[in-house]
Amino acid sequence: MISPLQSAIAGLCPRCGAKALFAGPIKFAERCPACGLDFSAFNVGDGPAAFLTLIIGAIIAGSAIGVELGFSPPWWVHVLLWPVITLALLLGALRVAKGLLLALEYRNAAREGRIKDK
Numbered sequence: 452m453i454s455p456l457q458s459a460i461a462g463l464c465p466r467c468g469a470k471a472l473f474a475g476p477i478k479f480a481e482r483c484p485a486c487g488l489d490f491s492a493f494n495v496g497d498g499p500a501a502f503l504t505l506i507i508g509a510i511i512a513g514s515a516i517g518v519e520l521g522f523s524p525p526w527w528v529h530v531l532l533w534p535v536i537t538l539a540l541l542l543g544a545l546r547v548a549k550g551l552l553l554a555l556e557y558r559n560a561a562r563e564g565r566i567k568d569k
């Protein structure tokens with residue numbers, strides 16, 4: 452049994468564990484080539500992106516203030532440093548968050564809302 456966290460961090464298929472969840476850095480594959488699980492049926496949407504933008508924005512702003520107060524580097528250090536760190540953090544966290552959400556949807560058999568018949 453693959454845990455959702457393993458699946459998210461290593462990009463493993465939540466059903467069979469094949470390393471096939473991602474087709475690109477933050478893009479899901481269409482389906483698992485090993486067991487045929489249809490990844491496109493899981494819609495994780497933009498939830499993780501909005502959430503992470505707020506968290507990472509707060510981390511970066513806090514770090515930038517800390518570095519300025521602690522080291523007072525020249526202005527171009529900030530210009531070079533923060534965009535790179537922000538992008539790296541965001542892509543890394545987005546990948547894990549999306550993978551985690553898909554794995555949890557798989558495990559809990561979550562689907563889009565529908566009327567329950569009896």
Ligand SMILES: [Zn+2]
Nearest residue numbers: 464467483486
């Ligand atoms: Zn699979």
